[in-house]
Amino acid sequence: METQSLHRGRLIDHIQLVVKDLPASQRFYEAVLAALDIPMGxxxxxxxxxxxxxxSSADSPAAHGHLTGRHHLAFQAKDEAMVQAFYEAALKSGGTDNGAPGLRPYHPGYYAAFVIDPDGNNIEAVYHGPARRSADSVVVEFDE
Known part of the structure; x- marks a missing residue:
């Protein structure tokens, strides 16, 4: 596996999902991530x-033969149109509706859509709207 670059100081380094049907998952994630303008690695x-x-599949050495449980993953979108495109791509690629695109009560401007992926994971695309733009980017430096 190729490594692009390391990013120190992030909350999450990586997430692994172990799925029962890798081709179905790959079709789903390629479609929804393309809608979010995120290239496959x-x-x-x-x-x-x-x-x-x-x-990965359960027979991957990294999986140790076990499927992961149900997770919620939220991907950032650039705008409401990208949330809509994510939702439509998900439904066309094996996902099922878990909340159509729309405003949510989490904070002003929180616009999101939710789908269930082929393995039962709750996958979200969210645009935080212009009300949250000034608080989006915080740079924290860490001494090594």
Whole structure:
């Protein structure tokens, strides 16, 4: 597996989902991530990856033969149209509705859509709206 670059200081280094049907998951994630303008990182016989998301089959050495449980993953979108495109791509690629695109009460401007992926994970695309723009980016430096 190829490494692009390391990013120190992030809360999450990577997430691994172990899935029962890798081709179905790959079709789903390729479609929804393309709608979010996120390129695939790479693939192998028993895995694929994108940025910090690693998805493998149960027979992958990294999986130790166990499927992961149900998770909620939220991907950032650039705008409401991208949330809509994510939702439509998900439904066309094996996902099921878990909340159509719309405003949510989490904070002003929180616009999101939710779908269930082929393995039962709750996958979200969210745009935080202009009300949250000034608080989006915080740079924290860490001494090594």
């Amino acid at each position: 790479g693939t192998g016989d028993d895995y694929f990856w994108v940025d910090e998301l690693f998805v």
